[in-house]
Amino acid sequence: MRSKLSIKELDFYYGDFKALHKVSMEIEPNKVTALIGPSGCGKSTLLKTLNRMNDLVAGSVVDGTVLYDGDDIYGKYDIIQLRKKIGMVFQSPNPFAMSIYDNIAYGPRIHGIKNKKVLDRIVEKSLRQAAIWEEIKNRLKGPALGLSGGQQQRLCIARVLAVEPDVILMDEPTSALDPVSTSRIEDLIDELKKEYTIIIVTHNMQQAGRISDSTAFFLNGYLEEMGATEKIFFNPDSKKTEDYISGKFG
Amino acid sequence: MSIINLPAIDSSIDRLVEIERQKSNTNYEKAKRRNLAANVLLWGSAALTLGILLYILGFILYRGFRSDNIIESDFIDSSGISVPLDWHDGDSVLIVNDKTRLKEINLRDLESLLNGKPDNWGNINSQDLDVLPYMLSSAKGEFGKNTTYRESPSEIVSSVASQPGALGLIPASFLSLTENKDINIIPVKMLSVGVNPSVLEIENNIKLRYIDRKILRKILRGELTNWQEAAGRDMPVRLVLPPPGSFEWDALIEIAGVSSEELAQSAVGTSSFDEFYSKINSTPGAFGMIRNDRAEENNIKLLSYRYRQTGANLQWWFLFEEPKRAGRVGGISTIVLNTIYMVLLTVLFSTPIGIGAAVYLTEYAKQGTLVKMLRLGTETLAGIPSIIFGLFGFIVFVGAMHMGIGLLSGTLTLTLMILPTIIRTSEEAIKGVPRSFSAGSLALGAGKWQTIYKVVLPAAAPGILTGVILAIGRAVGETAALLFTMGFDYRAVKNLSTSARVLSTHLYQLVKEGISFDRAFATATILIFIVLFVNLVSTRLIKRKY
Ligand SMILES: Nc1ncnc2c1ncn2[C@@H]1O[C@H](COP(=O)(O)OP(=O)(O)OP(=O)(O)O)[C@@H](O)[C@H]1O
Ligand SMILES: [Mg+2]
Numbered sequence: 001m002r003s004k005l006s007i008k009e010l011d012f013y014y015g016d017f018k019a020l021h022k023v024s025m026e027i028e029p030n031k032v033t034a035l036i037g038p039s040g041c042g043k044s045t046l047l048k049t050l051n052r053m054n055d056l057v058a059g060s061v062v063d064g065t066v067l068y069d070g071d072d073i074y075g076k077y078d079i080i081q082l083r084k085k086i087g088m089v090f091q092s093p094n095p096f097a098m099s100i101y102d103n104i105a106y107g108p109r110i111h112g113i114k115n116k117k118v119l120d121r122i123v124e125k126s127l128r129q130a131a132i133w134e135e136i137k138n139r140l141k142g143p144a145l146g147l148s149g150g151q152q153q154r155l156c157i158a159r160v161l162a163v164e165p166d167v168i169l170m171d172e173p174t175s176a177l178d179p180v181s182t183s184r185i186e187d188l189i190d191e192l193k194k195e196y197t198i199i200i201v202t203h204n205m206q207q208a209g210r211i212s213d214s215t216a217f218f219l220n221g222y223l224e225e226m227g228a229t230e231k232i233f234f235n236p237d238s239k240k241t242e243d244y245i246s247g248k249f250g
Numbered sequence: 251m252s253i254i255n256l257p258a259i260d261s262s263i264d265r266l267v268e269i270e271r272q273k274s275n276t277n278y279e280k281a282k283r284r285n286l287a288a289n290v291l292l293w294g295s296a297a298l299t300l301g302i303l304l305y306i307l308g309f310i311l312y313r314g315f316r317s318d319n320i321i322e323s324d325f326i327d328s329s330g331i332s333v334p335l336d337w338h339d340g341d342s343v344l345i346v347n348d349k350t351r352l353k354e355i356n357l358r359d360l361e362s363l364l365n366g367k368p369d370n371w372g373n374i375n376s377q378d379l380d381v382l383p384y385m386l387s388s389a390k391g392e393f394g395k396n397t398t399y400r401e402s403p404s405e406i407v408s409s410v411a412s413q414p415g416a417l418g419l420i421p422a423s424f425l426s427l428t429e430n431k432d433i434n435i436i437p438v439k440m441l442s443v444g445v446n447p448s449v450l451e452i453e454n455n456i457k458l459r460y461i462d463r464k465i466l467r468k469i470l471r472g473e474l475t476n477w478q479e480a481a482g483r484d485m486p487v488r489l490v491l492p493p494p495g496s497f498e499w500d501a502l503i504e505i506a507g508v509s510s511e512e513l514a515q516s517a518v519g520t521s522s523f524d525e526f527y528s529k530i531n532s533t534p535g536a537f538g539m540i541r542n543d544r545a546e547e548n549n550i551k552l553l554s555y556r557y558r559q560t561g562a563n564l565q566w567w568f569l570f571e572e573p574k575r576a577g578r579v580g581g582i583s584t585i586v587l588n589t590i591y592m593v594l595l596t597v598l599f600s601t602p603i604g605i606g607a608a609v610y611l612t613e614y615a616k617q618g619t620l621v622k623m624l625r626l627g628t629e630t631l632a633g634i635p636s637i638i639f640g641l642f643g644f645i646v647f648v649g650a651m652h653m654g655i656g657l658l659s660g661t662l663t664l665t666l667m668i669l670p671t672i673i674r675t676s677e678e679a680i681k682g683v684p685r686s687f688s689a690g691s692l693a694l695g696a697g698k699w700q701t702i703y704k705v706v707l708p709a710a711a712p713g714i715l716t717g718v719i720l721a722i723g724r725a726v727g728e729t730a731a732l733l734f735t736m737g738f739d740y741r742a743v744k745n746l747s748t749s750a751r752v753l754s755t756h757l758y759q760l761v762k763e764g765i766s767f768d769r770a771f772a773t774a775t776i777l778i779f780i781v782l783f784v785n786l787v788s789t790r791l792i793k794r795k796y
Contacts, residue, residue, distance in 0.1 A: 053693060083695040090693075094686035097709040106704070107694040156690070163694055 003067075004029040004167060004197045005050065010064035012045055014057060019045045022064070023223045025216055027167075032189060032198045034208040034229065037218035038249065043201040046218070047169050050199070051086040052079055068167075084111065087160035089170040093152035095144035095159070100136055103144045103155060107163035122162050130158035131188050150181025157188065168192065170200040174207065186211050205245060209233055217241045307778070314775025317563040317768040320556060322460055324542060325356045327557040328505055329437035332422035333357075334497045337389045341422035344436045345407065349414035351375050353561065356439040357542050363417065366394025371415060372579035376766075378571070384409050384418035407433060440543070441501055444550040446536035448485065449477060458482030460554035463505075469537060470506035472514030477535065489517040490529045490538040502539050564772040573740045577756060578765055582773060584742040588657075589726065589752040589780070591743055592736075595661040596668065596725045601718055603665075604672030605707070608714075611673070612680045613702055632670035637730035639667040644734035658746040660736025667731050668721035675720065679713025680706060719788045723781050729754040753777045 005027040012020035019042045027033050035043040048054040049062060052073065066073050073082055084107075095103050104123040113119060123140070127133040132154040136147070144155060153173055160168055170189075174182040189198060189211050202208050208215055209229060216226040217238070225238045236242045243249060312318075321327075332341035344360065346352055352375050355363075359374055364383045371379040384406045385392075387399040400406045403420040410416040411432035425435070443466070449458060461469075461480055468474035469487055477485045491513070492498035503510060518533065520526040527548040530536045545552055571581030615621045643663030653659045683706050691701040707714075737749025738759060751759070753773055760770040 051693060053689065056689075056692070080695045080697070083693055088693040090686060090690065092686065094684070094690045096687055096690065096705050106691070106696075110691075110694065110696045110700050110704070159690075159694070 002029075002070075003027055004069065005199075006067045007046075007050075008065045008067070010046075010049065010062070010066065012042070012049055012054070012063070013061040014045075015059040019221050020049070021221045025223060025226055027197060027199060028214070029197045030193055030195070031213040032193050032200060032211050034212035034215045035199065035201045035218060036203070036205070036208055036215060036244075037224070038244070039203075041218040042221045043218055044171050047088075047171055047199065047201055050167070050169055051083050051088055053083075053088065055079070084163050085165055086167040086169060087163065087165035089153070089156055089160055089168065089173045091172040092176045093149060093156050095147070095152050095155050097143070097145060099141050100144045100147070100155065101140040104159055104162045107159060111163060126158040126162040127155075129161050129192070130154045131184065131191070132158060148181070150177050150184060153177060153181070153185060154188065157185075157192075161192075165196065167197045167199065170198065172201050172203060175203065182207075205233075205247075217244060219244075310771060310774050310778065313767070313771035314564050314778075315562070316560060318558070318560045319768070321559045322554045322556045323356070324358070324442050324552050324554065325439040326441045326443065326466070326505070326539070326555050327439070327463070327559070328441065328501065329354050329439040330497075330501070331435060331437050332425075333438045333440055335419065337385070337392065337419060339421075342419045343422045343425050344417065344419055344438055345410050345433045346417040346436055347410050347412075347414050348432050348434045350379060350417070350434075351377055351567070352434070352436050354437045354439060360438060361543070364393045364397060364419075366396045369394075369396055370579075372575060376579045376769075378574045378580050379415035382413055382416040384416060386419075386421075440541050441498065441539050442542040442545060443553040443555055444530055444538050444540040444545060445553045446488075446530055446532075446534055447551050448534045449482060449537070450551055450553065451483065453483035456481070456483055458553065460556040462556045466555075467506060470502065470513060471508055472516065475516070485535040486516075488533050488536045489514045490526060490533065490536050491517050491519045492526050492538065492540075493521055493523060494519075496523070498539055498541060505539075563768050564775050568772055569776065573756075576763070576765065577740060577760055577769065582753070582756065582776065585740055585751055585753055585756045585773075586776065586780075587742050588750040589754075591657065592661055592664070592750065592752050593722055593725055595657065596664045597718060597722060599661060599665040600669050600672055600721065604669050604717075605676050605714060607669075607673045608676035608680055609702060609707075612677055613698075613706075628670040628673050631666075632674065635730070636667055636728055637733075639663055640731040640734045642666070643731065648735055654747050655735060655737040655749050656747040657736065657743050657750045660732050660750065663731050663735045664725045664728060667728065668724055671721050671724070672714075672717050675717025676710070676714045679710035679717065682713060683709040715788055719784060722784055726780060726784070727754055727777065729758050733758075753780070 003026040007023055007025045007027075010020055010023045011018065023042075023046060035046065037043055045054065050066060050068075050073075054060050054062070062074055068077070068082070068086065071077055096106065098106070101123055104126050105119045108119060108122050113122070124133065124137075127136070132151060135151065136142075136155075144152065147155060153176075157168075157173075174185050177185065186207065189200070192198060193213075200208075200212065212229045214227060215229045215232040217224045217232060217236075217240075219240060225232060225236055225241045227237075232241060233245055236245065332343055334340075335342045344355070350371060355374065362368065363374065363381050364385070366381070366383070368374075369381050371377045371381055381396065383393060383397040385397055385399055386403070386406065387401055390399050398409070400409060400418075403424040406418040406420050407430055410418045411430050417436075443461060451457070458477060458481060465474060465480045469480075469489060472489075474480060475487055477483055477487055492502065494510070503513075506513060518529055518536075520529055523544075526538065527540070527544070527550060530538045530540070530550055531548075540548075540550055542552075544550070568581040569586065570583050572583050573585060574580040577585075611621055611624065615624075640663060643659055643666070647653045647659040647662050648655055653662075687705050687709055688701050691705045692698075696704070732752065732755050736752065736755065738751045738755060739749040740751040740756065743750045753776060757770055757773045757777070760766060760773065
């Protein structure tokens with residue numbers, strides 16, 4: 001099977017500080033890939049190189065290639081198209097200070113969709129996909145910031161889905177949520193992987209075990225080990241991976 | 251038994267620790283007292299500030315809604331409904347159309363109205379209305395050109411009822427037969443205080459300037475027997491009584507509040523008016539209550555009477571009537587309109603520029619020396635006295651750019667003045683929008699400008715709005731910057747280059763030219779309410795946002 005994303009010998013610098021060292025990995029389509037590792041090891045940095053959000057950091061330098069469906073995203077790739085295709089869900093829910101409806105319609109609108117009926121359809125579909133439609137269908141005009149944390153995060157997922165992405169990047173999407181909301185989002189991720197390729201950063205080992213198909217373990221900016229989740233969890237090649245999984249450090 | 255055995259040498263330190271601990275206990279008491287003192291001080295100054303604020307606001311609003319003035323006049327503040335005027339046999343009653351705002355009038359003003367000078371109510375009750383007097387034809391030829399004569403009282407009543415600004419005199423005996431909702435009966439003040447000239451002479455640098463009701467009553471009751479007690483010269487008071495049964499007699503008894511037997515013992519009685527007037531003129535220290543219109547012909551000197559006049563001040567008409575004669579007459583409708591234009595234009599000019607500058611400074615400019623200098627510049631500008639902006643506007647907009655004194659020059663000057671405030675508050679508001687908002691937008695594929703325009707600015711809107719409102723508050727109350735740039739024409743502006751008077755400059759003119767404190771306070775009250783209204787509306791707007 002052909003990789004959705006293939007990362008080759010990627011180095012990343014914040015100014016003088018080298019945050020990623022020769023990272024190479026292949027992300028398979030319609031799979032959930034979990035990125036794990038101790039704090040500061042470069043998980044978020046890697047995630048942000050994939051939709052070029054790191055471009056916003058002054059003084060950042062990328063070296064190496066990232067191929068998305070075979071095209072080099074650091075080549076001539078249009079950054080707007082890229083971010084449309086590779087959506088991102090942030091650690092803490094960040095709905096805009098608008099109504100629920102406008103939050104979801106925001107993406108389609110900036111990409112040029114104006115027709116009210118079309119927008120209505122997209123909003124409903126995205127909210128259904130994000131498993132939040134039933135809860136909020138009667139308050140679409142209400143403020144998004146009035147929702148609970150878990151609802152807000154599912155709203156943010158719906159907002160990403162509304163622009164019809166291909167890959168969804170999630171940076172610790174449940175770290176700010178309670179267990180019930182967390183399990184709802186996990187169910188959602190399981191559902192979404194039928195249609196999307198998902199890369200998720202998590203500090204929660206059980207979560208990685210529950211939802212991911214393959215897992216990549218990072219340490220100090222290096223990709224220590226990557227493989228099928230079962231293998232990484234029960235039979236890792238690296239001693240450091242084993243120590244980390246078993247909670248000896250991290 | 252201690253588990254750890256400290257070396258013996260440390261026991262002296264232990265004692266020191268003990269002593270310090272004890273001290274700290276007394277320190278604690280001291281700190282408690284200090285705390286209390288600080289609390290009292292803080293609460294005291296908070297209460298004081300609040301008190302002063304409430305006092306100022308309360309004072310302005312009180313004076314705005316109630317006129318409360320000390321008046322010195324030739325007339326005593328007591329008036330009668332039926333008055334013995336020579337123009338009719340028997341008593342007369344003054345009626346006016348109920349569109350005329352009049353609660354009472356004195357005889358002199360009434361006479362001048364009837365004589366057609368002035369022919370406008372403006373000077374009497376600051377209402378821009380033509381004076382239309384109606385009299386019985388028996389008085390034909392005695393009054394001014396604009397007086398119309400009618401055969402019967404009922405014709406006068408119906409004429410007065412049908413025209414605003416009309417007034418008429420009808421026999422008091424006819425009044426009971428009249429019931430008309432469109433006319434009002436107006437009491438007339440007729441009486442003055444007449445004295446012997448000796449009372450007004452200067453002695454030891456003291457001259458009696460006026461008396462008030464309290465002194466008047468004391469004199470009538472014989473409780474004040476020397477003019478010295480009324481701040482006059484050393485001279486006995488001699489009350490001269492009018493002929494019993496006359497109009498003056500009845501009024502005197504009423505003011506004295508006692509029966510005729512209890513009047514001053516030393517009072518000099520008279521049996522005819524000739525005797526009454528000559529007694530006043532011949533008796534040193536004499537005093538008498540006389541009809542104002544008789545004073546001149548009988549050579550009687552009048553003494554000023556001082557009283558406090560209260561009544562409603564600000565009423566709806568003040569808002570809706572056009573000002574006339576430099577604001578002496580009418581209301582402030584056009585001035586309010588000009589103020590609204592000024593605010594709208596100023597907001598129109600300053601908000602886009604201010605927000606644009608703030609966006610540039612926060613989102614686009616390289617955060618370096620240049621931006622720091624720009625920021626310092628705006629902060630300095632914010633602190634410059636507004637009159638200097640006025641001077642600048644006068645030289646640059648009015649002069650060099652040939653805009654002339656008018657709405658445009660004024661609002662551009664105001665724009666310059668409030669721009670720093672808007673820029674600073676907008677900058678803070680934009681910086682206050684969480685970075686995650688723009689990150690979320692950019693991650694969806696939005697461009698930088700789209701993100702600013704659609705996500706950052708709406709989220710910053712409440713803060714920006716607050717700044718704009720602060721600025722509106724400043725603009726609405728600004729006077730100094732407008733003195734040389736906007737002009738003082740109190741008519742409604744026709745175009746951008748028309749000179750325009752606004753509430754603040756109107757207030758300034760009213761006080762500076764001594765036109766009327768009542769009107770100044772009424773205007774101030776409107777100004778306060780406008781600011782309050784703007785604040786309320788804007789907080790509503792802010793609350794409706796997400
Ligand atoms: N904008 C930045 N400028 C400079 N250094 C940064 C920046 N962002 C991250 N770093 C550094 O890069 C390294 C990797 O950071 P990153 O955020 O990718 O870690 P992480 O694995 O996501 O950690 P966590 O689990 O705590 O989120 C860290 O040492 C961090 O200090
Ligand atoms: Mg991270």
